[in-house]
Every structure is written in C-alpha cells, then in structure tokens.
Amino acid sequence: MKMISPRLALGAGCYWGTEKFIVKDFQKLYPNSIAKASVGFMSPDPKAMVNPTYRQVCSGTTGHVEVLYVELTEPVTSQKLQDLLQFFFQFHDPTTKNRQGNDVGSQYGSVIFCDDDGQKDIAQQVKTRLQALVDAGKVQYVGKKVETLIADLNPYYPAHEEHQQYLEKNPMGYCNHYYRFKGEWPVLNKS
Secondary structure, three states: OOOOOOEEEEEEOOHHHHHHHHHHHHHHHOOOOEEEEEEEEEOOOOOOOOOOOHHHHHOOOOOOEEEEEEEEOOOOOHHHHHHHHHHHHHOOOOOOOOEEOOEEOHHHOEEEEEOOHHHHHHHHHHHHHHHHHHHOOOOOOOOOOOOOEEEEOOOOEEOOHHHOOHHHHOOOOOOOOOOOOOOOOOOOOOO
16 A cells, blocks of 8 residues: 655635634544644745745745645545545635635635545545536536646645734634535436
8 A cells, every 4th residue: 555645735715714724623623633734835846935924925925825734644545635625615615716716816715735646646636526416416516627726735834923823813814714615525427
C-alpha cells in the first residue's frame, strides 16, 4: 500500500472560516484526525514572492492564496483524505473563481495544495465526482463549473499569531463560510 503524505494546504476563501470548519467541525466528525493546523499563505507558483505580508497578499499582486496548512494524523489513508476533501467542498463555493461571497481576489481562490501524487489523484477524483453531482443538480452552488485548482504544495508562510485560531478567540468575528450541504454526499443514480 502506497503511503500518502500527511501534509496539505486548503484554500477556500478567508482562512479564518476554513480553519474553523476544518479544525473544529471536521474533527467533531473525525476526532483526532488533525495533528497540526495553522493559517497562512501559499502560492501555486513555486517562484512566487518569498514571505509575503498579509497586506501584500490582500493586494492580490503576489499570487498567494489564504490557506489552512494541515498535517493529518498518521497513517493517512485514502479514505481519510477523501473524507477531508469532501468536507472541504461542503462549506465553500468551488464554482466562484477567486471569490467566496463578498471576498473577491486571487487570495480567496479554491485550491487544494498536494504534497504527493497520491493526494493529487484523490483530490482529482473528489473534484470529478463533485462536478458530476453539480451537473446532475444534486449539489448546487452559484456556478456550474468546479473551479478548484489542484496544485503542488509549495513554500508555506504562516500568518501572524493574531490571525491564528481567530474565530476561536473572536467567536463573533468575520466568517462568510456556511454549509452548502451537510451529511453524506449525494449519490448519483446509476442508469
């Protein structure tokens, strides 16, 4: 059995909401599934600016995405990663390119940063299944095409400490994430 890396990063709009939904809500469903997590920045371009500031990323000129950097508890099975990625697609809209609600710009893109080919394969399978569900009308978002980018894990730059666990420290803080659908993924009827 091929090992899957425990490290990945997820971009789903503002990283505060992504952190809350993954670290708090996903772990309610899958206790102790996450070894470590923090918010910060990553670019799909391995030659992107080094160590950008929050203001630079928010300007939209660096190509970095607000991400939640995650280390899963080992061993990482394909099922564990699939469950995480399916959950990721439940609380943000992957059909709005570089946008989540009122948050607009490349820093708010829907991106799965993968550390190995096994992760990429699983991410692509989940994205393809999601597109089929959208096409069949089983899952509804603003758009009709899943725009999520699947990219290599590149250098990660943690955000300042005051941005870490922000919604845990500020429960009434800004968050535009919400469940688009909950529970089990819909099933496509087989004809």
